[in-house]
Amino acid sequence: MNPVDIAEPMHSRWSPSVFDDAHQLTDAEITRLLEAAQWAPSSGNRQPWRYVVAPRGSAAHAVLVPHLSRGNSGWVPRASVVFLSAVVLGTDGDELKDLLIPAHDVGQASAHLTLQAEAMGLKAHQFGGFDHAAVAAGLGLPDDARLIAGIAVGVRGNPADVPERDAERDHRVRDRRPLADTVYDDRWGHAWPGLAPSGPATAPAERS
Ligand SMILES: Cc1cc2nc3c(=O)[nH]c(=O)nc-3n(C[C@H](O)[C@H](O)[C@H](O)COP(=O)(O)O)c2cc1C
Structure with missing residues (x-):
């Protein structure tokens, strides 16, 4: 379960490191x-x-x-x-x-x-x-x-x-830099003031 309310398939995407080595793609x-x-x-x-x-x-x-x-x-x-x-x-x-x-x-x-x-x-x-x-x-x-x-x-x-x-x-735990540190207005480095409160920038460990 990811924390933020973004559309699928972005919401469910993450990068696993355990693949099934018997599975094949057509x-x-x-x-x-x-x-x-x-x-x-x-x-x-x-x-x-x-x-x-x-x-x-x-x-x-x-x-x-x-x-x-x-x-x-x-x-x-x-x-x-x-x-x-x-x-x-x-x-x-x-x-x-x-x-x-x-x-x-x-x-x-x-x-x-x-x-x-x-x-x-x-x-x-x-x-x-x-x-x-x-x-x-x-x-x-x-x-x-x-x-x-x-x-x-x-x-x-x-x-x-x-x-x-x-x-x-x-x-x-997956995490991200807060949007306020990434999204600027007309002054580089100054957070765009329109940012709405958003979900936490970390995702819990259990994932699908
Ligand atoms: C261009 C690029 C290079 C990456 N290189 C590696 C890598 O060499 N080894 C690795 O385990 N993950 C690598 N990653 C995966 C990132 O570490 C991963 O996307 C990031 O930690 C965010 O995690 P998430 O994809 O689960 O959201 C790479 C991702 C990108 C886009």
Whole structure:
């Protein structure tokens, strides 16, 4: 149960670290998730996102897994599929264009994918902890593409099947900075005075 009154599937979304390593997604389900990303808005409709699809056991999965950070190496490989997001940069002559807006667009597409997963009864957990250069080399990324993040998708598994460290993460209290520290009026850093009282910025440990 999350504290704030926001719409589904944002309300129920959270990032689990215990996935069921027997669950598989069909190609149709994976395609549906990618369609959610495909229909995200983007600057100039340039759609600078690319996704590498790495179902558990696939060749792309085998490229990624050895390069996961220690903290991610236990839980990420158990997910049914990992999507690796990448941005493709346009060029200005020989110069690669600025990353800011394209990276924003990829993040937004990944948010759509993540929320589509939640709406399909799945769970998603994004991660940046992997050796980007090694994975990019292993996947043959061209010079104008940059890997950004992974999105592990699947269904929740049994906490008893994973190391204590991963099981424990799913019971950490989720928290957020208060809106007043984030939302400003015409003076940077000065809270927008229209903020209505909102729910607590922490969520209790028990979650669906
Ligand atoms: C770009 C990005 C990178 C992240 N990297 C990691 C990571 O390497 N390992 C991890 O366990 N979680 C990672 N996370 C998940 C965040 O820690 C998590 O979203 C945050 O703590 C908020 O929790 P919630 O998603 O349950 O609301 C990442 C999330 C994003 C969006």
